[in-house]
Amino acid sequence: MTMLKTLVRAAAAAPLAALAFFAVPPASAQDWPTKPVHLIVPFSPGGVTDIAARVVGQKLSEMWGQQVVVENRPGAGGTIGVDAAVRSAPDGTTLLMATNGEITINPALYKNLTHDPQKDLVPIAMVTNTPLLWAANANAPYGSLVEFIAAAKAKPGDIAYSSPGAGTMNHLTAEWFAMITGTKLLHVPYKGGAPAAAAIAGGEVPVSVLAVSSALPHVKSGKVKVLGMTTQERTKLAPDWPSAREAGIADFDASIWVGLFAPKGTPAGIVAKVAKDLKAAIADPAVVARLNTAGAEAAGLDGEAFVARIRADTARYAQIIKAAGIEIN
The missing domain is CATH 3.40.190.150 (Bordetella uptake gene, domain 1)
Known part of the structure; x- marks a missing residue:
């Protein structure tokens, strides 16, 4: 780091x-x-x-x-x-x-x-x-960034995440997150933000880095939960979602x-x-x-x-x- x-x-x-x-x-x-x-x-x-x-x-x-x-x-x-x-x-x-x-x-x-x-x-x-955020399938065994990081450290490379595609901002954000938290995740690229969001809603992968607009419909449906933002501050668009800083993650704002x-x-x-x-x-x-x-x-x-x-x-x-x-x- x-x-x-x-x-x-x-x-x-x-x-x-x-x-x-x-x-x-x-x-x-x-x-x-x-x-x-x-x-x-x-x-x-x-x-x-x-x-x-x-x-x-x-x-x-x-x-x-x-x-x-x-x-x-x-x-x-x-x-x-x-x-x-x-x-x-x-x-x-x-x-x-x-x-x-x-x-x-x-x-x-x-x-x-x-x-x-x-x-x-x-x-x-x-x-x-x-703003971007970490989202998870509603049945995932972690409900916060802290719990997600602990799970990822317990099983390096075992937790898969979806992204809109290789080299996208979402992909780089996840890799940056892994670097600063000392975790290793498995990247599964999809063709766009909507398919990446649908993948966690349907249980194909447990987590994803999503834009607020991609996550909201699935959060409202109850199929997806928000673990936390990838920004140091909460977003005005959904002020109840915790920031990365609140999870103890500094020097990370994507x-x-x-x-x-x-x-x-x-x-x-x-x-x-x-x-x-x-x-x-x-x-x-x-x-x-x-x-x-x-x-x-x-x-x-x-x-x-x-x-x-x-x-x-x-x-x-x-x-x-x-x-x-x-x-x-």
């Missing part, structure tokens, strides 16, 4: 000149936008990224007097959509809504990317944050965030205007309510703070991928 923390800190401290946020020339955005803005989502409709794009995009359309057109470009773990955004003209007419997976995980996971998301994109702001990005070279004036208007949009109570219904919390982290979060996440997940030997063929 000490070695992992040292590696992460060392990597996080390295210069990240790649983040183009600091290299964009100033420009006036007084008349922008003068035509529709295309918002690329690197996943199919219906997921947390798509919902964030449509909810926020609708509000920005009202504010700008121009249509925000959501374009779904799914495939290859989000790399196809990111590639399309990177290759777009840097004039503010194309933006990207992406998760920490595409921005901070994929560079360490995929060896043949045709782009570098941290060199080729300008980070504007974090839009939403979706969630799926969705951020807004622009192609490298987009004028700083436009980036600043989008950031300002986005902050106003996600402060709107109606927008917040719609995001909460989808299992996401409005974020609003921007500027240096967002860049710092990207830097820290990139270092952390690169080391987890290496330490866990995760590979995508």
Whole structure:
């Protein structure tokens, strides 16, 4: 554990000149936008990224007097959509809504990317944050994170957990959890969050790392119980669920965030205007309510703070991928 923390800190401290946020020339955005803005989502409709794009995009359309057109470009773990955004003209007419997976995980996971998301994109702001949690089948013999950890230590490698797929944020969160708790778990990848949740509801596997939105229907049905959050704080979406910190797990805070990005070279004036208007949009109570219904919390982290979060996440997940030997063929 000490070695992992040292590696992460060392990597996080390295210069990240790649983040183009600091290299964009100033420009006036007084008349922008003068035509529709295309918002690329690197996943199919219906997921947390798509919902964030449509909810926020609708509000920005009202504010700008121009249509925000959501374009779904799914495939290859989000790399196809990111590639399309990177290759777009840097004039503010194309933006990207992406998760920490595409921005901070994929560079360490995929060896043949045709782009570098941290060199080729300008980070504007974090839009939403979706908490993750450990959930278990209702008949599992443990009812809390403390009991789950004890069971996993008693039988190393015996307890299986489902995830939406290899290399996903849920997968890396489980591996990170295993590293810091000194446990060994068996990974069983599924094709998406819904099948992974259905697997524990049906008893195919005893536990899983799930997003709140994936867990809720099964919790309400009584087939799944929540062991605890993977975050240091309880979530406002379900305040009765205990945090990782309450289970005595420090230095562990994992969630799926969705951020807004622009192609490298987009004028700083436009980036600043989008950031300002986005902050106003996600402060709107109606927008917040719609995001909460989808299992996401409005974020609003921007500027240096967002860049710092990207830097820290990139270092952390690169080391987890290496330490866990995760590979995508």
